[in-house]
Amino acid sequence: MSGSEHLILFLVSLVANLFSAFSGGGAGLIQLPVLIFLGLPFAVALATHKVASVALGIGATLRHLREDSLERGLALFILACGVPGVVLGAQVILQVPDRAAQVALGLLTMGLGLYSAFNPGLGLVAEPRHRDPAGRFAGGLGLFGIGVLNGSLTxxxxxxxxxxxxxWFGLDYRRAVAYTLVLVGVFWNGSGALTLGLLGDIRWSWLPALLAGSLLGGYLGAHLAIARGNRWIKRGFEIITLLVGAKLVLGNL
Structure with missing residues (x-):
């Protein structure tokens, strides 16, 4: 790749991961299609994106750890439930076509944004719930299912x-985004990247620009989320979910 193409990768990664770190996800909306547009096959682009997105989690972690936002017990629970799903999903995606699944995922993602928008008080104040064994079991199944999606359709x-x-667990948006960026960004995506790297290919020469943009974007986005608070994060979440969902649906019709 030329120097200008590496610069494009860096800027795309910076913008995508800044918005992702602010709203709690969605970096693949911009970053993954750009990798495919620049010539990578889907499986290679997915694996390369997964590796780069680990830097998003690291950048956000550096900022969120200063706020002491995470409960160790809940963090370990999210990892234990989600990582096996990620590994399973990463193995499945290399075996099956993904167009119909991405359309369904897009519709569901838009549904998330609409659900949040039509519940104006959702996530503005922390209201812990479902911390009993039955609630944790159901919550863990949900996290496992999301892990499968994370490993397969990023x-x-x-x-x-x-x-x-x-x-389900009653976190406010700011704390929920912190868990997502630290645990999903570093550990879930790291597991997916490792699995895809072992089973497929990673374009290593593209990673320096992607990693630099992800790391910086993750830190800046996390700082913006902490500074702005729950109401701004909620609005950002709703906008990003609608954009991600629309992109997945329209891009596969």
Whole structure:
């Protein structure tokens, strides 16, 4: 690639991951299609994007750790439920066509944004719930299912985790976004990247620009989310979910 193409990758990655870190997901809306447009096959683009998105989680982690936003027990629970699903999904996506699945995922993603928009008080104040064994079991199944989607169809699945943590476990948006960026960004995406890398290919020469943009975008987006608070994050979440969903549907019709 030329120097100008590396610059384009850096800028695309910076913008995509800044918005993702602010709203709790959606970097694949911009980054993954650009990798495909520049000539990578879908499986290679997905694996390369997964590796780059780990830097998003690292950048956001550096900012969120200063706020002490995470409960260790809940964080370990999210990892234990989600990572097996990610590994399973990453293996499945290399075996099946994905167009119909992406259309369905797009419609569901738009539904998330509309659900949040029509519930104006959702996620503005933390209201912990479903922390009993039965509630955790159901919540864990939800996280496992989202993990499968995360490993297979990368665009926007972090948004599912954000809303699930808000709706089921009663987190406010700011704290839910922190969990999503740290745990999904670093560990879920790291597991998916490792699985796809072992089973497929990664375009290593494209990664320096992508990693630099993801790291910086993740930090800046997390800082913006902390500074603006729940109401702004909620609006950002709703906008990004609608855009991600529309892109997935229209891009596969």
């Amino acid at each position: 665009s926007g699945t972090g948004l599912f985790v954000t809303l699930w943590l808000v709706r």
